[in-house]
Amino acid sequence: MNRRTLALVAGGVALVVALALLPLLALDVPGVLPGPTYTPGTLQLLAFAMLIAALALSYRMMFGLAGLLSFGHALFFAAGAYGLGMILELLAPAEWPSELVFLVAILATLVFGLVLAATVGALALRVTGISFAMVTLAFAQAGSVLIRRNAATTGGDEGLPLDITHVPDGLVGVLNTRNLYWMALGILVAVYLVVLWVERSRAGHVAEAVRENELRVRVIGLRPYDVKLLVFIVASVLAAVAGMGYLLLQSGAAPRVATADFTLTLLVIVVLGGVGARWGAIVGGIVYTLLDQRLTALAGSDAIAALPDVLRVPLSEPLFILGTLFVLVVLFLPGGIAGIPKRIATGTRQDPVEPKEATDA
Amino acid sequence: MDTVVLLLITGLGLGALYFLVASGLSLIYGLMGVLNFAHGSFLTISAFLGWEVGRRVSDGTWTGLALSAVVGIVVGAVVAALTELLIIRRLYERHIEQALVTVGIALASVALFEGIWGTDPIYTERPAWLTETTEILGARIPNDRFLLIACAGLVLGGIVLFLRRTRYGLIIRAGVENRHMVTALGIDVRRSFTLVFAIGGAAAGLGGVLASVYYGYVSAHLGSVLLIFAFIVTVIGGLGSLTGAAIASVLVAVLQQFANYYLGGTGDLVVVVALAAVLLVRPRGLMGKAA
Numbered sequence: 023m024n025r026r027t028l029a030l031v032a033g034g035v036a037l038v039v040a041l042a043l044l045p046l047l048a049l050d051v052p053g054v055l056p057g058p059t060y061t062p063g064t065l066q067l068l069a070f071a072m073l074i075a076a077l078a079l080s081y082r083m084m085f086g087l088a089g090l091l092s093f094g095h096a097l098f099f100a101a102g103a104y105g106l107g108m109i110l111e112l113l114a115p116a117e118w119p120s121e122l123v124f125l126v127a128i129l130a131t132l133v134f135g136l137v138l139a140a141t142v143g144a145l146a147l148r149v150t151g152i153s154f155a156m157v158t159l160a161f162a163q164a165g166s167v168l169i170r171r172n173a174a175t176t177g178g179d180e181g182l183p184l185d186i187t188h189v190p191d192g193l194v195g196v197l198n199t200r201n202l203y204w205m206a207l208g209i210l211v212a213v214y215l216v217v218l219w220v221e222r223s224r225a226g227h228v229a230e231a232v233r234e235n236e237l238r239v240r241v242i243g244l245r246p247y248d249v250k251l252l253v254f255i256v257a258s259v260l261a262a263v264a265g266m267g268y269l270l271l272q273s274g275a276a277p278r279v280a281t282a283d284f285t286l287t288l289l290v291i292v293v294l295g296g297v298g299a300r301w302g303a304i305v306g307g308i309v310y311t312l313l314d315q316r317l318t319a320l321a322g323s324d325a326i327a328a329l330p331d332v333l334r335v336p337l338s339e340p341l342f343i344l345g346t347l348f349v350l351v352v353l354f355l356p357g358g359i360a361g362i363p364k365r366i367a368t369g370t371r372q373d374p375v376e377p378k379e380a381t382d383a
Numbered sequence: 384m385d386t387v388v389l390l391l392i393t394g395l396g397l398g399a400l401y402f403l404v405a406s407g408l409s410l411i412y413g414l415m416g417v418l419n420f421a422h423g424s425f426l427t428i429s430a431f432l433g434w435e436v437g438r439r440v441s442d443g444t445w446t447g448l449a450l451s452a453v454v455g456i457v458v459g460a461v462v463a464a465l466t467e468l469l470i471i472r473r474l475y476e477r478h479i480e481q482a483l484v485t486v487g488i489a490l491a492s493v494a495l496f497e498g499i500w501g502t503d504p505i506y507t508e509r510p511a512w513l514t515e516t517t518e519i520l521g522a523r524i525p526n527d528r529f530l531l532i533a534c535a536g537l538v539l540g541g542i543v544l545f546l547r548r549t550r551y552g553l554i555i556r557a558g559v560e561n562r563h564m565v566t567a568l569g570i571d572v573r574r575s576f577t578l579v580f581a582i583g584g585a586a587a588g589l590g591g592v593l594a595s596v597y598y599g600y601v602s603a604h605l606g607s608v609l610l611i612f613a614f615i616v617t618v619i620g621g622l623g624s625l626t627g628a629a630i631a632s633v634l635v636a637v638l639q640q641f642a643n644y645y646l647g648g649t650g651d652l653v654v655v656v657a658l659a660a661v662l663l664v665r666p667r668g669l670m671g672k673a674a
Contacts, residue, residue, distance in 0.1 A: 149666045156618045164655040335498040345491025352484050
C-alpha cells in the first residue's frame with residue numbers, strides 16, 4: 023500500500039466519520055439543506071440521498087464497469103423494498119421474537135433478490151447491446167405491472183405501508199430518524215466496499231475487458247457470460263439492499279420505484295456524476311436528490327409565483343430543469359461531475375469511459 | 384364469433400397507433416443507430432398543439448379534426464428535425480450519448496408539458512360519427528378504429544413508396560444497409576438523417592392526434608405510454624425493418640386485446656413475455672438483419 027492509497031483510505035474513513043457525526047451537530051447550509059443537520063427532515067433527506075447514491079453505485083458497476091446498459095435496475099430495488107415489506111406483512115402474526123423475524127425477513131428478501139437477479143440475468147444476458155436493454159426493460163415493466171395490478175398484496179397505486187410489528191423500535195418513528203440515517207450511511211459504505219472489492223477482483227478486470235472488447239476476451243479463452251452474470255447478480259442484490267433501506271426509511275414503498283422512469287433517473291444520475299469514477303455515482307446521487315428536493319421547494323416559493331408565465335412554468339417543474347441540465351452535461355461535459363477535476367488539470371476534453379456498442383445484437 | 388371479430392378489429396386499430404410511433408423509431412434506429420427516447424415527446428407535443436388549434440377553429444367537427452391532423456404532422460416533423468439538427472447531430476457516431484440525450488429531452492419535455500397543460504388528462508371533442516359503432520359480422524366496432532387503420536395504412540403506403548421510388552428513399556435504404564459505403568460514395572448521408580427524423584416525427588405527430596381520438600383525451604403522458612409499446616414492437620419486428628414494425632404492431636396489439644379479454648386483463652404482461660420470448664429465440668427480431 024503506497025502513500026497515495028493510504029491517504030485516500032484515511033480521507034475516506036474521515037469522511038465517513040464526519041458524515042456519521044452529522045446528526046449530533048447543528049450545521050446549517052441555507053439553500054442546500056432544508057434545516058439544521060440534527061432535524062429529522064434534513065436527516066431523512068440526507069439518508070434518502072445516500073440510499074439513492076448506493077443504488078446509483080450499484081448501477082454504475084453494471085453500466086460503467088461491465089458496459090451493461092440495463093433498463094431494468096429499478097426492478098431489483100423494488101424487489102428489495104416490496105419483498106421485505108410483503109414478507110414482514112406475511113410474518114406479522116408469527117410468534118417468534120421480533121429480532122429473529124426481522125432477520126429472517128431480511129435474509130428471505132436477499133435470497134429472493136438473488137434468485138430473481140439470477141433468473142433475469144441468465145435470460146437477459148443471452149443477448150447483448152440494445153436487445154439486452156430491451157429484455158431488462160421488459161422484465162422491469164412486467165414487475166411494475168404486477169405491482170400495480172395485485173393491489174391486495176402490494177397496495178397497488180397506493181403503495182405498500184411498512185408493517186412495523188416486527189421492526190426494531192429503534193428504526194420506527196420520526197424521533198429515530200437519526201438511526202435510519204446511520205443505517206443508510208452503513209448501507210452506502212457497505213455497497214461501496216462490495217463494489218470496490220468486485221472492481222479490484224479478477225472478475226472485475228475481466229468485466230472491464232469485456233466492455234472494451236468481448237471478442238478478445240473470448241479469444242483468450244475466458245467466458246464473458248459468466249463474468250457478466252456475476253456482475254449483474256452482485257449489482258442487483260446490492261440494489262435490493264438499497265431497496266430494503268428505502269422501505270424502512272420511507273416506512274413504505276411506492277409503485278414509482280418499479281417504473282422504467284425510475285431506472286432512467288438512475289441513468290441520469292450516473293451520467294451526471296460521471297461514469298468514469300465510483301465517487302461520481304455517489305456525488306451524482308446526492309446532488310440529484312438534493313437538487314430535486316430543493317427545486318421542488320423553489321417551485322412552490324413566492325419568488326417563482328411572481329414571475330411571468332414564460333419563466334414561471336419551466337422553473338416550477340424540477341424535472342424540466344434536471345432534464346435540461348442532463349442534456350447540457352452530456353453535450354458539453356462528457357465525463358460528468360467526476361470528469362471536471364481531470365479536465366481542469368489537463369485542459370482537454372476527456373471522454374467518459376463509454377461501452378463499445380455490441381456488434382452481435 | 385362476434386367477440387373474436389371485435390377483438391381482431393380493435394386490435395388492428397391499436398396496432399395502427401403503435402405502428403405510427405414504431406415506424407419512425409425503427410427507421411431512425413436502422414439508419415443512425417439511435418434509440419430515440421424523445422419520440423414520445425414528439426407525439427405528445429403534436430397531440431397538444433393539434434388539439435389547441437382544432438378546438439379554436441371548430442370543436443368536434445371533421446374540419447377541426449383534419450386541421451388538428453395537419454398541425455400535428457407539421458409540428459411533429461419540425462420538432463423532430465430541429466432535435467436532430469440542434470442536439471443529436473453534435474453527438475454524431477456516439478450512440479450511447481445520443482440515446483442519453485434523448486432520455487434527457489424526454490424527461491424535460493414531459494415535465495414542461497405538465498407545467499403548461501397540467502397533469503390531468505384533458506378530454507377532447509370528437510366528430511359524432513367517431514363515437515358511434517358499426518356492426519360487422521355481429522360485432523359492434525367503434526368507428527374511430529377504422530380511421531386509425533386507414534391512416535396507418537396510408538402512412539405505411541406513403542413511406543414504402545417514398546423509400547422505393549425516390550432518390551432520397553434510395554439513399555436511406557442504402558444507409559440502413561451500410562452507412563459507411565454510402566458515405567464513401569460521396570453522398571452526404573447526414574441530410575437523410577434529418578429527413579428520417581422529420582418523417583418519423585410526422586408519423587408520430589399524426590399518431591398523437593389520432594391517439595387523442597382513440598383515448599378521447601390528451602395528456603402529458605400520452606407519448607410515454609405509447610413509447611414503451613412502440614419500443615417493444617420495434618424490437619420484436621426487428622430494429623430497422625419497416626415491414627417488421629408493421630407486422631409486429633398488429634401482432635402485439637391483437638395479442639394484447641385477446642389477453643386482456645380472455646386472460647383477465649393481462650395484456651401488458653403477455654406483450655412483455657412475448658418480447659422476452661422473441662428475443663431469446665430470435666435475438667434480431669422477426670424481420671431484422673442478421674448480425
